[in-house]
Amino acid sequence: MRKLGGWIRIAIQWVIIVASVGAISHASAADEIRIEIPVLPALVRYTDLLAFPGFFGVALENNGLSPSMSSKLQIKEQGRALEIRNATLKYTGKKGEVYTYEAAVKLNLGVSESRLAFPVIVDTARVSSGKVLVTAMPPLASLFPSELKDRISIKASLVANATTQQKMIEYLDGLVKSMAGNSNGISLLTEAILIDAYNKGGGGAATGQRDVGEAVPLSDQWMLLLTLVIWLVFVPAYLIYHRLRIRQAARRTAA
Amino acid sequence: MSPVREFPPWGYRKMQAGLFWFVVILLVATKLVLVSDLSVTIGYSPHDDSLYVERAFSMLSGQGFGVYDSRVLVKYPGLSIWLAGARMIGLPFLLSVNLVYVAAGVYILLAFTQCGVSRGIALLAFCLLLFNPITLSVEWTRVIREPLGVGIFVALTASMLHISAGISSGRRTGIHWAIFSLAFAFSVYLREDDRLLWGLLTGFVAAVLWQSKRRDGDYSAIRKASLIAVLLAPIVTTLLYDAAIRNFLERHYGLPILHEYSEGEYPRFMATVRAIDSLKDNRMVMVSQQTLQQLRTTVPSLVPLIDQLPPPGSATHSCRLHGVCSEWANGWMPFWIRDAAFRAGLTPTLPEAQAYFRNARLDIERACQNGGLKCTPRGNALVPPMELRWVRAYVAEAWRLAKMALLPFPNVVVEQQAIYDVPVELGRKFQWVTMTSHFDTERQANFVRRSVLPEYVSPLAAVRLLIATPYQIAACILLLVFMPILAWRNWIAHLKPLTPLATITTVVVLYFVARFVILGYVAVFMGAFDPRMMFSTHTTAVLLALPFIYESFKSNKENNA
Numbered sequence: 001m002r003k004l005g006g007w008i009r010i011a012i013q014w015v016i017i018v019a020s021v022g023a024i025s026h027a028s029a030a031d032e033i034r035i036e037i038p039v040l041p042a043l044v045r046y047t048d049l050l051a052f053p054g055f056f057g058v059a060l061e062n063n064g065l066s067p068s069m070s071s072k073l074q075i076k077e078q079g080r081a082l083e084i085r086n087a088t089l090k091y092t093g094k095k096g097e098v099y100t101y102e103a104a105v106k107l108n109l110g111v112s113e114s115r116l117a118f119p120v121i122v123d124t125a126r127v128s129s130g131k132v133l134v135t136a137m138p139p140l141a142s143l144f145p146s147e148l149k150d151r152i153s154i155k156a157s158l159v160a161n162a163t164t165q166q167k168m169i170e171y172l173d174g175l176v177k178s179m180a181g182n183s184n185g186i187s188l189l190t191e192a193i194l195i196d197a198y199n200k201g202g203g204g205a206a207t208g209q210r211d212v213g214e215a216v217p218l219s220d221q222w223m224l225l226l227t228l229v230i231w232l233v234f235v236p237a238y239l240i241y242h243r244l245r246i247r248q249a250a251r252r253t254a255a
Numbered sequence: 256m257s258p259v260r261e262f263p264p265w266g267y268r269k270m271q272a273g274l275f276w277f278v279v280i281l282l283v284a285t286k287l288v289l290v291s292d293l294s295v296t297i298g299y300s301p302h303d304d305s306l307y308v309e310r311a312f313s314m315l316s317g318q319g320f321g322v323y324d325s326r327v328l329v330k331y332p333g334l335s336i337w338l339a340g341a342r343m344i345g346l347p348f349l350l351s352v353n354l355v356y357v358a359a360g361v362y363i364l365l366a367f368t369q370c371g372v373s374r375g376i377a378l379l380a381f382c383l384l385l386f387n388p389i390t391l392s393v394e395w396t397r398v399i400r401e402p403l404g405v406g407i408f409v410a411l412t413a414s415m416l417h418i419s420a421g422i423s424s425g426r427r428t429g430i431h432w433a434i435f436s437l438a439f440a441f442s443v444y445l446r447e448d449d450r451l452l453w454g455l456l457t458g459f460v461a462a463v464l465w466q467s468k469r470r471d472g473d474y475s476a477i478r479k480a481s482l483i484a485v486l487l488a489p490i491v492t493t494l495l496y497d498a499a500i501r502n503f504l505e506r507h508y509g510l511p512i513l514h515e516y517s518e519g520e521y522p523r524f525m526a527t528v529r530a531i532d533s534l535k536d537n538r539m540v541m542v543s544q545q546t547l548q549q550l551r552t553t554v555p556s557l558v559p560l561i562d563q564l565p566p567p568g569s570a571t572h573s574c575r576l577h578g579v580c581s582e583w584a585n586g587w588m589p590f591w592i593r594d595a596a597f598r599a600g601l602t603p604t605l606p607e608a609q610a611y612f613r614n615a616r617l618d619i620e621r622a623c624q625n626g627g628l629k630c631t632p633r634g635n636a637l638v639p640p641m642e643l644r645w646v647r648a649y650v651a652e653a654w655r656l657a658k659m660a661l662l663p664f665p666n667v668v669v670e671q672q673a674i675y676d677v678p679v680e681l682g683r684k685f686q687w688v689t690m691t692s693h694f695d696t697e698r699q700a701n702f703v704r705r706s707v708l709p710e711y712v713s714p715l716a717a718v719r720l721l722i723a724t725p726y727q728i729a730a731c732i733l734l735l736v737f738m739p740i741l742a743w744r745n746w747i748a749h750l751k752p753l754t755p756l757a758t759i760t761t762v763v764v765l766y767f768v769a770r771f772v773i774l775g776y777v778a779v780f781m782g783a784f785d786p787r788m789m790f791s792t793h794t795t796a797v798l799l800a801l802p803f804i805y806e807s808f809k810s811n812k813e814n815n816a
Contacts, residue, residue, distance in 0.1 A: 061570055064570050064575065161299075161677065161678075162674045164676070211539075211540070211578060211579045211580055212539065212578030212579055213537045213538045213577075213578075213648065215644060216648075218643060221644070221646055221647050224646060224650065225646060228646065228650070247749065
């Protein structure tokens with residue numbers, strides 16, 4: 001589950017990396033990037049959701065774990081595909097415990113656009129023992145510096161940490177519970193995720209709520225201003241005046 | 256006829272001193288047992304914990320603060336320097352923080368006795384310092400600046416007390432000036448708001464001059480070269496430290512800029528963007544979505560940056576933490592802009608970043624001049640000038656800060672975390688830099704794996720929780736009593752001149768008030784601060800309260816007599 005979140009991140013990271021390296025060729029290379037991600041065994045209950053990366057992305061967003069803080073998430077093909085900025089992740093099939101996807105990146109070359117696509121495989125066979133293997137096979141992967149591969153791995157681990165996974169498990173368990181006995185239907189689960197997304201959706205602008213910090217007319221604050229003037233100006237001024245008078249009186253007495 | 260006070264025999268006094276130090280050692284030992292099972296909390300926070308650790312890691316590898324990116328210079332360098340220094344001498348980070356704190360506590364304990372506070376009261380104050388729940392909290396175990404800052408501020412206060420007491424009694428104070436100078440110079444570059452310490456220095460110097468005048472009857476003491484030298488010592492030390500850091504940064508990044516949010520072109524750029532008129536009139540939004548749309552059409556060089564910016568929404572931290580949902584609040588937008596510029600490849604190095612933001616600013620200013628954009632100047636710094644219409648917000652933020660200072664409610668550690676939310680690689684960097692022993696690489700790599708050894712938990716761990724609430728309530732009451740007594744003590748200063756303890760306490764509290772006023776103002780625009788901003792204020796105020804109250808009543812009694 002969280003592996004998928006990590007997966008999406010990898011795809012996004014990939015876009016950046018590929019663009020930065022300038023690898024715009026469609027030529028294939030033999031190498032691949034393999035990332036082993038530790039997972040909580042309870043995630044085995046929700047591996048079916050991996051076939052719907054789009055809905056999975058929504059579930060992450062429902063929990064404040066947006067796959068991308070910097071772009072809007074778009075769901076396509078009944079949840080089978082997910083698009084973030086210029087990267088797409090599309091579910092292509094399942095063989096046993098192995099899910100396959102096509103990751104694609106649109107590259108703007110200035111005069112034209114090019115599409116770079118490559119397969120990604122997610123092996124969930126070892127979820128119950130706490131591991132998920134993600135393999136991406138981008139072109140020219142062997143040319144990538146190991147530091148970049150490490151960064152991809154770190155990024156994947158970051159978005160797939162134990163807390164995130166636990167939060168997602170609790171969230172999905174809660175949705176299944178609310179489905180009152182219909183827990184075995186993945187379509188019901190995805191429907192519940194979408195309903196939850198709708199209920200949580202809409203920012204301040206959409207809901208008509210005022211943002212905190214909006215300007216308040218000065219005329220609405222005159223009582224407060226008056227109170228502050230009394231306590232911060234008049235009272236200290238009176239105290240200083242009183243003190244000076246005492247001091248003058250003391251001097252006169254001494255004289 | 257007043258009774259003749261008989262001094263106790265020499266042996267009795269020696270025994271009293273021995274007992275005093277025995278109690279001090281016992282208290283320190285208890286404190287160490289109480290925190291013996293705590294270890295560094297490892298966390299991914301690219302603007303805090305992990306930033307400091309990564310920078311220290313790079314420093315120790317001889318690579319400056321690491322490869323330049325949009326975050327490497329967003330925080331002052333003090334903590335990274337401390338981390339690297341502690342690692343170099345093989346001192347674990349958490350131990351170093353606790354050592355500074357306890358050492359500062361012993362130092363101020365001695366200062367209290369020098370100022371005439373009874374040993375019993377001084378020990379009670381020392382107890383309040385040692386068992387402060389802030390030091391038993393999760394925040395204390397994080398790699399952030401506040402825990403270290405608290406200890407150093409206590410040391411600063413202690414050195415001021417020693418100097419003041421020394422001047423009053425004619426003792427030499429050179430060593431205390433040296434401690435003050437070092438602590439001051441380091442503190443100024445620890446947190447960005449610590450530049451307010453220059454105000455503390457000014458107040459302290461004024462107090463020293465006033466004390467000298469009172470002792471000698473005029474300002475002749477100021478003409479003595481030695482006094483001028485010691486007064487200049489903290490300034491010279493700080494300037495030297497500043498020059499050394501800037502030199503280090505210039506060698507690695509090409510420009511002597513310590514902090515990109517307050518120096519160089521970026522704050523000017525943000526101020527120029529803020530000057531663009533927008534329908535959105537929100538104190539916590541300096542760059543609205545409408546402003547971005549206007550910039551998109553009028554300043555082409557900003558288009559790649561704007562395209563990378565995240566959209567606001569109800570799921571954002573801005574919405575959930577600050578209640579700003581239709582825009583990005585100021586606590587995030589300045590960071591997003593820098594991140595976006597870097598991601599877009601516009602600011603790959605520090606000089607190029609400076610050039611990019613300078614050119615963008617000039618483009619905006621030109622657009623403002625030729626009517627492409629409608630602009631109204633709103634200050635030149637990252638934080639805009641205060642306006643009367645934000646008074647209500649100011650009072651609300653000041654009230655929030657006051658509550659934090661009175662009752663900070665730290666998150667006391669009950670049980671140490673077993674698995675951290677970080678990848679193994681980052682965890683290992685933390686482990687290497689902070690020398691924490693509490694990081695199980697195997698468990699971190701596989702959440703199913705169980706630890707081979709049981710977790711060690713201090714037998715007194717449960718006591719931490721028991722202490723917290725009663726302490727917080729007692730400390731709050733103490734502070735509420737302390738404040739009016741402080742005002743009253745200063746009110747009667749013409750009848751009973753301020754002692755060194757009263758003078759320094761007054762200087763420190765005035766500094767706190769000034770800091771409180773300024774932080775409240777910043778919070779109006781940047782949003783509510785984390786309670787840890789008030790840790791040093793709370794700790795030092797609680798520490799000074801009891802001796803000050805004791806001294807005030809003693810002075811009053813003597814005055815009446």
